[in-house]
Amino acid sequence: MAAPRFWREIPNRYNLIGTKCGNCNKVLFPPRYICPHCRRMGKLEPYKLSRRGKIVTYGVVHVAPEGFEDQVPYVLAIVELEDGPRLTTQVVDCDPNEVKIGDEVELVFRRIGSDNEDGVIYYGFKFRKV
Numbered sequence: 748m749a750a751p752r753f754w755r756e757i758p759n760r761y762n763l764i765g766t767k768c769g770n771c772n773k774v775l776f777p778p779r780y781i782c783p784h785c786r787r788m789g790k791l792e793p794y795k796l797s798r799r800g801k802i803v804t805y806g807v808v809h810v811a812p813e814g815f816e817d818q819v820p821y822v823l824a825i826v827e828l829e830d831g832p833r834l835t836t837q838v839v840d841c842d843p844n845e846v847k848i849g850d851e852v853e854l855v856f857r858r859i860g861s862d863n864e865d866g867v868i869y870y871g872f873k874f875r876k877v
Contacts, residue, residue, distance in 0.1 A: 767794035776832035797829035
């Protein structure tokens, strides 16, 4: 599959998509087939999540796993979106010493890695301070 097609044909790769339960109105991420709150299925619809949220907790990584050594130190955080769901993400474009709980953040689309020098480049969601 060519790289442009790899990204273009799967909307969840470039949109933050969750689900919303038609029974209890809870917004969920990642997308679910059964609502964990009301335990019902069938009324879950795709839902485009907010691109903004706040840092609930975070940590600074000083010893990275293979492939991420060039990024240290970097911040991993749990972000609560304006819609309610929480997700684990990297916080970029900031000094790790200036990050604090409660900071407002917004979604950005950034390179994560690639297969090799000539391979498909993988992008993903990260957040930056507002």
